[in-house]
Amino acid sequence: MSTVQFLMDGFATAFQWHNLLFAFAGVVIGTAVGVLPGIGPMSGVALLIPVTATLTSGLPAEAAAASSIILLAGVYYGAMYGGSTTSILLNTPGESSSVVTTLDGYQMAKQGRAGAALSIAAIGSFIAGIVALIGLVLLAQPLSNIALEFGPAEYFSLMLLGLAAVSGLAGNSMTKALIMTIAGLLLATIGIDAVSGIARFTYDIPVLFSGIEFLTIAVGLFALGEVFKTILEKDEEDENIAKINRIFPTKQDLKDSTPPIIRGSLLGFFIGVLPGAGATLASFFSYITEKKVSKNPEKFGKGAIEGVAAPESANNAASGGAMIPLLTLGIPGSGTTAILMGALIMYNVQPGPLLFEENPDVAWGLIASMFIGNLMLLVLNMPLVRVFAKIIQTPKKYLLPIIVAISVFGVYAVQFATFDLYLLIGCGLLGYLLSKNDYPVAPLVLALVLGPMIENNMRRALTISNGEFSIFLTSPLSLVFLIAAAAWLLVPLLLKLKGRQVIINEED
Amino acid sequence: MKLPFDYIAGLAFLLIGLFFTVESRKISESAYGSAVGPDIFPFVLGLLLLIFSLRLLYETFKKRGAAVKRGNYHYKKFFIILISAILYVSLLETIGYILSTFLFLLVAFQTMERRGIVKSILVSAAFSFGVYLLFVELLGGVLPRLPLF
Numbered sequence: 001m002s003t004v005q006f007l008m009d010g011f012a013t014a015f016q017w018h019n020l021l022f023a024f025a026g027v028v029i030g031t032a033v034g035v036l037p038g039i040g041p042m043s044g045v046a047l048l049i050p051v052t053a054t055l056t057s058g059l060p061a062e063a064a065a066a067s068s069i070i071l072l073a074g075v076y077y078g079a080m081y082g083g084s085t086t087s088i089l090l091n092t093p094g095e096s097s098s099v100v101t102t103l104d105g106y107q108m109a110k111q112g113r114a115g116a117a118l119s120i121a122a123i124g125s126f127i128a129g130i131v132a133l134i135g136l137v138l139l140a141q142p143l144s145n146i147a148l149e150f151g152p153a154e155y156f157s158l159m160l161l162g163l164a165a166v167s168g169l170a171g172n173s174m175t176k177a178l179i180m181t182i183a184g185l186l187l188a189t190i191g192i193d194a195v196s197g198i199a200r201f202t203y204d205i206p207v208l209f210s211g212i213e214f215l216t217i218a219v220g221l222f223a224l225g226e227v228f229k230t231i232l233e234k235d236e237e238d239e240n241i242a243k244i245n246r247i248f249p250t251k252q253d254l255k256d257s258t259p260p261i262i263r264g265s266l267l268g269f270f271i272g273v274l275p276g277a278g279a280t281l282a283s284f285f286s287y288i289t290e291k292k293v294s295k296n297p298e299k300f301g302k303g304a305i306e307g308v309a310a311p312e313s314a315n316n317a318a319s320g321g322a323m324i325p326l327l328t329l330g331i332p333g334s335g336t337t338a339i340l341m342g343a344l345i346m347y348n349v350q351p352g353p354l355l356f357e358e359n360p361d362v363a364w365g366l367i368a369s370m371f372i373g374n375l376m377l378l379v380l381n382m383p384l385v386r387v388f389a390k391i392i393q394t395p396k397k398y399l400l401p402i403i404v405a406i407s408v409f410g411v412y413a414v415q416f417a418t419f420d421l422y423l424l425i426g427c428g429l430l431g432y433l434l435s436k437n438d439y440p441v442a443p444l445v446l447a448l449v450l451g452p453m454i455e456n457n458m459r460r461a462l463t464i465s466n467g468e469f470s471i472f473l474t475s476p477l478s479l480v481f482l483i484a485a486a487a488w489l490l491v492p493l494l495l496k497l498k499g500r501q502v503i504i505n506e507e508d
Numbered sequence: 509m510k511l512p513f514d515y516i517a518g519l520a521f522l523l524i525g526l527f528f529t530v531e532s533r534k535i536s537e538s539a540y541g542s543a544v545g546p547d548i549f550p551f552v553l554g555l556l557l558l559i560f561s562l563r564l565l566y567e568t569f570k571k572r573g574a575a576v577k578r579g580n581y582h583y584k585k586f587f588i589i590l591i592s593a594i595l596y597v598s599l600l601e602t603i604g605y606i607l608s609t610f611l612f613l614l615v616a617f618q619t620m621e622r623r624g625i626v627k628s629i630l631v632s633a634a635f636s637f638g639v640y641l642l643f644v645e646l647l648g649g650v651l652p653r654l655p656l657f
Contacts, residue, residue, distance in 0.1 A: 054647050175564050179521055182557045186528050186550060193546040200535055200546060201528070231620075232586045398631055401616030404593055405609055409639055412600065413649055421597040425590075437513045455549045462544045 003141055006356075010364025014372055019070055019365065022052075023373045026071035030078020031380060034094050035391045037086055039403070041079035041095060041319075042335045042442070043223035045072050047403070049215055049343045050410030065347035066362045070369040072343055073323070076336055077129060077370065080279060080316040081377045082388065084121035088114055088308070089244075089389055097279035097315040100287040104300060104307030115385075116249040117308045120257050122381035123249075124313035128265035129374035132320025135269050136327075136367060140356060143328040147353035152460035153471050157481035159454045162331040163447060164485035165275040168492055170440035177440050178489075184444035187212050188451025195459055207419040214342045214448050216420045219407050220427025221434075221441045222335075227400050228432040234396070244386055249305075257309035260290050268314030272321025275333030282318035283311035320370070326351055327363055331450070335442030338449045345449070514568040521561035528554030588619045605651040609636035 013019060033044035052071050056064035083098035088105035101121070108117040150158070167177040190201045191211025202208040249257075267289060268282040290310040291297045300307050325331045330352025332338040344351050349359050356363045381388070411424050435441055465471035472478050528550050535547040596612035613632035618625065643649040 054643060054649050057647065057649075173564075173567070175560055175567060179557065179560045179564060182553050182560065183521065183524065186524070186553050186557065189528075189550045189553070196546045198536060198546050200550065201531060228586065228590075231589060232581050232583070395621075397617055397620040400620065401589070401613050402635060404589070404616065405613055405635060405639075408593075408597065408600070409605075409609075409643075409651075413643065413651070416650070418597060418601060421600070422594075425593055425597060429590075433513065434517075437517065439517065458549065459544050467544060 003137060006141075006360060006364045007137060007368060009360065010366075010368035011371075013066060013361050013365030014070070014368035019067055019369060020372070022067045022071040023074050023369045024376055026074020027078040027081075027373045027377050027380065029071075030075035030080075031082035031377065031388055032391050033075060034079035034082020034098075035085045035388050036394065036399070037090075037092050037094050037392075039223070039226060041076050042339060043219070043226055044075050044079060045336055045339050045343075046215070046218040047223050047406055047410060048072060048075055049219075049339070049346070050414045051406075052343075053346065054413055061347060062349070062359055062361055065344060065349045065359070066365040068347070069340065069344060069349075069362060069366050070373075072340055073366055073370060074373045076340065077316060077319045077373065078377060080312075080319050081122060081125045081381050083315070084125075084308070084312050085118065085385065085388055086392055088117045088121065090392065095279075095315075097283050097318075098312070099280070100283050100311045101308055103287070104302070104304050107301065107303035108305065108308065111303050112243075113303065113305075115244045115247040116253050116305065118244065118385050119247055119249050119382055120253060120305055120309050121312040122378055122385070124257065124261040124264065124309045125316040125381075126374055126378040127261050128268060128313035128317035129320055129370070129377075131265040132269045132272065132317045132323075133367065133370055133374070135273075136320060136324055136370075139324055140328055140363070140367070143324065144353035144356050147329050150353075150477070151475070152457040152464065153475045153478045154481065156454060156457040156461055157472055157478040157485070158329065159331060159450050159457070161481045161485040161488070162275045162325070162333060163443070163450060163454075164488045165333065166335075166446050167443045168488040169281070170443050172438050174489065174493065176438055177443055180434070180439055180441065181443040181447045184447025185451045185454070187217070187444075188448050189455070194452060195456060207417060212423075212448070213415060213420060214445070215346070215414060216411050216423050217427050217448060218339050218342065218445050219411060220424040221431035221445065223403055223407050224424065224428025225431025225435060225441070227403050228428055229436070230396065230400060232432070244389065247382060247385065253305050257305050260286075260306040260310035261313045263289060263293070264310035264313030265317045268317030269321040271314070272318030272333075273324050275325055275331065278322065278334040278336075279315035279318040282314040286310040286314035323366075323370075327355060327366075328353060330355070330453075332446060335445055338442070338446040342445075342449045512568060514564065518561050518565040518568060521557055521564065525554050525557030525559075525561055529558060530554075585619055589616050592616060592619075601652045604653050606636045606640050609639070 014023065029048065030041070030044065033039050033041060049072065052068035056067050059067060079095060080097065083093065083095035084101050084105065086092050086094040087098040087101035088109050091102050091106040093099045093102055105117050105121070108114065163181055167181045168174065170177045188211070190208055192199050192209055199209060264286040267286045271282040271285060272279065287307060287310060290306050291300050294300065294306060322333050322337050325333050326337045326341055330341070330350065332341045341351050349355070349362055407424060408421055411420050431441055461471050462469070472482060532547045532551040532554060536545065592612055592615045596608050599608045610632045613635055614628055617628040617632065640651060644651055
């Protein structure tokens with residue numbers, strides 16, 4: 001069957017009424033998550049996994065997986081739309097990927113052009129989303145065909161590359177990022193070993209036999225960690241929200257922002273495809289690019305619409321691009337895609353090249369739903385932007401305790417064990433302490449998800465080669481991956497030694 | 509003087525690394541039919557963690573004397589909510605979902621801001637009953653019931 005045929009089947013899945021509902025719920029919640037400072041896409045997606053798991057419990061396994069991934073992905077890209085709202089209206093980014101939007105967005109709002117800034121952000125996000133999706137559709141089949149040729153040695157090296165990329169770019173200290181990665185890999189070894197059936201590090205404690213649940217760790221580290229941080233550090237403050245006058249941009253605005261949107265979309269897409277470099281980096285780069293390309297760069301920082309259009313397109317394109325390595329290779333390139341991958345694995349759906357053959361409903365249904373979801377977001381974000389702006393005023397008093405309660409409910413509903421609830425609170429504390437002290441938590445979650453796969457592929461490769469470790473070097477592809485992985489770690493280190501500033505990726 | 513967090517973290521990771529390295533030696537070495545057993549992977553990782561935590565300690569040692577930023581922290585609020593969360597979790601299965609959730613939310617709301625007790629009661633009740641009814645009645649899930657006295 002051709003790609004077009006698959007895509008049409010995907011639309012058939014996506015247009016089922018409950019999937020439309022799931023996509024809609026996903027993008028609405030995503031926008032809300034984006035608007036609310038304090039909950040990022042990672043904690044939003046992690047919090048919703050157990051909720052979707054219970055909502056889809058009546059459906060057959062594959063349909064349930066398709067529906068929940070449609071919702072969860074909706075939260076992810078919806079958050080990219082919503083993130084711009086607070087940046088523009090409050091000068092407080094809702095997500096790290098919207099930090100650069102504050103530079104010009106808030107200035108525009110101060111000049112009474114908040115509506116134009118918001119709508120350009122929405123239009124840019126929409127175009128970028130569609131560009132990224134077209135890229136995804138075109139690349140999905142060829143990439144997964146290549147990936148089908150991979151043996152265990154190639155997979156092992158490719159996953160190492162993924163981990164190296166995320167660790168190399170996360171946080172200020174690479175030592176800390178690597179420590180977190182290794183800690184995640186070690187956590188993943190707890191439980192019964194899938195290959196030999198031997199219990200490792202369980203000490204006859206029954207709850208440990210099935211291993212440490214990724215969901216508990218992710219919700220604890222991200223959602224609870226954020227809540228604890230906000231309770232401890234945020235002071236009550238009166239926030240001035242800029243008024244929105246007219247929503248639609250003028251012709252001149254549209255003309256000014258078309259090239260930046262296109263550049264931002266393409267740049268964001270390619271940065272998103274690379275593992276490790278997420279939406280934050282994409283928005284940052286596209287802002288710098290626009291400033292370089294612009295005829296009058298002094299305009300930037302004083303309310304240039306290009307400075308809103310480009311980064312907002314780029315972060316959305318990057319979130320679409322990040323789906324490519326996840327779906328075709330089974331390798332998440334960022335914290336949020338790692339959580340999406342964990343969700344798929346919970347449904348016994350293994351992302352990777354076989355996904356398109358074994359679960360075409362899930363893969364193509366998701367892609368088709370993203371077209372629909374982006375359209376919904378455009379409609380939601382243009383006329384309803386005032387409604388979403390109201391969400392900013394949700395009092396923290398109610399929001400924070402309710403996030404704790406949802407976390408507890410979600411983890412308990414999936415795990416049925418108080419052990420996981422204690423672990424949840426413990427992870428919340430650790431998450432707060434670690435990220436406060438510059439220990440990035442995203443690599444840990446990524447390593448926890450990838451850990452068992454890395455180990456199994458390593459052991460399979462070594463079994464094939466009779467224990468010769470040289471198999472990773474003699475296979476040319478594997479060697480290339482390993483060299484790239486080493487370069488990803490060494491190049492920033494060398495640059496730092498030479499005293500250069502290295503751009504790092506914030507968690508997203 | 510307060511110890512910087514990096515020291516404690518470095519030492520903790522060092523111990524974790526040591527633990528995994530030593531303990532992985534006790535796992536049987538090979539499984540039938542495969543050349544590498546379940547012990548290699550955690551052993552190597554444990555070693556790596558040892559090396560990197562030593563490096564972290566060294567880096568921290570070199571940077572000693574860096575000023576520690578102090579901000580305005582709401583310790584009281586935080587600890588009340590943390591302790592009530594722990595109590596919530598430990599009582600969940602004994603006093604049931606609705607009651608424990610209601611109590612936790614009420615305490616947490618009032619800790620965040622002391623005003624508006626009526627609204628706090630209403631929101632906590634709506635959340636705990638709402639989630640329970642939706643999940644248990646509508647979706648057929650299982651949550652700890654209210655015990656029958």
